[in-house]
Amino acid sequence: xxxxxxxxxxxxxxxxxxxxxxxxxxxxxxxxxxxxxxxxxxxxxxxxxxxxxxxxxxxxxxxxxxxxxxxxxxxxxxxxxxxxxxxxxxxxxxxxxxxxxxxxxxxxxxxxxxxxxxxxxxxxxxxxxxxxxxxxxxxxxxxxxxxxxxxxxxxxxxxxxxxxxxxxxxxxxxxxxxxxxxxxxxxxxxxxxxxxxxxxxxxxxxxxxxxxxxxxxxxxxxxxxxxxxxxxxxxxxxxxxxxxxxxxxxxxxxxxxxxxxx
DNA sequence: ATGGTTGGGGTCCAA
Numbered sequence: 535x536x537x538x539x540x541x542x543x544x545x546x547x548x549x550x551x552x553x554x555x556x557x558x559x560x561x562x563x564x565x566x567x568x569x570x571x572x573x574x575x576x577x578x579x580x581x582x583x584x585x586x587x588x589x590x591x592x593x594x595x596x597x598x599x600x601x602x603x604x605x606x607x608x609x610x611x612x613x614x615x616x617x618x619x620x621x622x623x624x625x626x627x628x629x630x631x632x633x634x635x636x637x638x639x640x641x642x643x644x645x646x647x648x649x650x651x652x653x654x655x656x657x658x659x660x661x662x663x664x665x666x667x668x669x670x671x672x673x674x675x676x677x678x679x680x681x682x683x684x685x686x687x688x689x690x691x692x693x694x695x696x697x698x699x700x701x702x703x704x705x706x707x708x709x710x711x712x713x714x715x716x717x718x719x720x721x722x723x724x725x726x727x728x729x730x731x732x733x734x735x736x737x738x739x740x741x742x743x744x745x746x747x748x749x750x751x752x753x754x755x756x757x758x759x760x761x762x763x764x765x766x767x768x769x770x771x772x773x774x775x776x777x778x779x780x781x782x783x784x785x786x787x788x789x790x791x792x793x794x795x796x
Numbered sequence: 797a798t799g800g801t802t803g804g805g806g807t808c809c810a811a
Contacts, residue, residue, distance in 0.1 A: 543811085544803055568811085570804065596804050597811095641811055653810090685811095742801035742811090786802075786811085 535606070535794045536561045539757055541638070541683040541739075541787035545569040545601065549580045551784045555775060556584045559791060562605045563628075567638035567683040568785075569599035576601065594621040600636050600682070602626050611635075616663040617656050630796070632765070633672075637664065637682035642703045654703060657685070661712035668719040674762055680722060681759040683787065686713045689727075691735045692755035704754055722760035725792045729772045739787045740779055747779055757790045768794040 538561040542548050545566055556564070564586065569576065573593040581589060586603035590610055593599035599621045602608060611625040611633055617640075625635040640660055643653030672678060686709045690696040699705040716722065730736050737753025744750045761769065771793040778788045 547803070568803095596809085643810085744800075783802095 535563070535796070536791060537563045537565070537634070537679065537681070537759070537794065538789045538791040539565045539567070539636070539681040539683070539759060540789040541567040541757060541785060543568050543570070543785040543787070545599075546571055546575070546577055547783070548785060549577060551778070551781045552581070553584060554781055555778060555789055559773070559775065559789070561789075561791065563634065564603045564789075565634070565636040565681055566601045566603065567599075567636070569593055569601055570596060571599060590624055590626055592621045592624040598622055598638055600624045600638050602634065602636055604628075614664075614667060616667075617660045622660075630677075632677045632679060635678065635680045635682075637680065637684065639664075639683065639685045641685050642709070644703060646701055646703045646706045646708070648708070657703075658708055658712055661686075661709070661716060665712065665715035665719045668716070672720055674720045675764060676720070676762060677764050678720060678722075678762045679759065679765065680716070680761075681757075681790075683756055684713065684716075684758050685756050686710065687754040687756055688713045688724075689732055689755075691733055692737070694735070694737070694752045694754070699754075704756060717760065720762050722762060723766055723769075725759040725761050725769055726755075726772045726774070726790060728766075728769060736774070737776075738774055738790050742786050757787055759790055759792050761792075765794060768796065770795040 588604040608626040642657035645651040648655035738757040740747035
């Protein structure tokens with residue numbers, strides 16, 4: 535089973551690039567973040583035509599919003615709301631006993647100080663509540679996938695320059711502390727790093743604000759797929775659709791993919 | 797130190 539996560543930065547304007555990705559990678563489950571639409575305006579027909587007969591959508595107007603698109607049946611699970619009422623989480627149970635949690639963690643604004651930037655404060659609190667929820671409501675022996683745009687680059691080699699980004703939101707010690715708390719809540723495994731050594735640079739996002747994203751290559755790994763220990767034996771492959779960043783009118787994030795083989 | 801770009805909705809906010 536192939537599972538992918540993609541911050542799509544508006545689902546309605548990206549149907550073309552979603553089709554390109556789906557044709558090339560054939561994911562069984564595609565989790566989207568930042569769909570930027572209310573559920574009633576979600577482009578169900580177009581995604582149904584791409585083979586996703588099962589869809590769970592939690593949207594809001596203009597901002598945020600998440601969706602799970604699937605070729606295999608889904609059963610809606612919790613829709614968690616932390617810190618504020620925003621649409622940043624949706625989850626589903628899959629027939630083989632797995633539970634999938636799709637998150638869009640707050641970006642946190644520009645200033646990395648919770649005292650003067652309420653958005654950064656909200657991000658830290660959000661991550662703390664995610665960690666607490668898993669610790670209290672699930673077990674490390676459960677089969678759980680936690681994925682999405684976590685908006686944290688946790689490792690030195692998850693950013694283009696560790697030194698230059700130490701005080702930049704997404705790579706501060708505070709955010710890395712709470713990322714670690716989420717990992718520790720159920721002993722999650724960072725699936726992609728099972729395949730790529732920690733000293734190799736790896737990104738899933740490149741800003742729009744560069745003339746040539748590939749030339750400057752100032753990327754960060756903000757999108758993650760975490761799995762609990764019972765799923766580790768099934769993890770056979772990963773991919774990051776880096777060339778997708780070159781598609782016309784695409785998101786600033788690219789899809790991150792894993793394969794779980796039965 | 798600053799500005800660079802994108803999307804949504806509505807003449808600005810969030811990323």
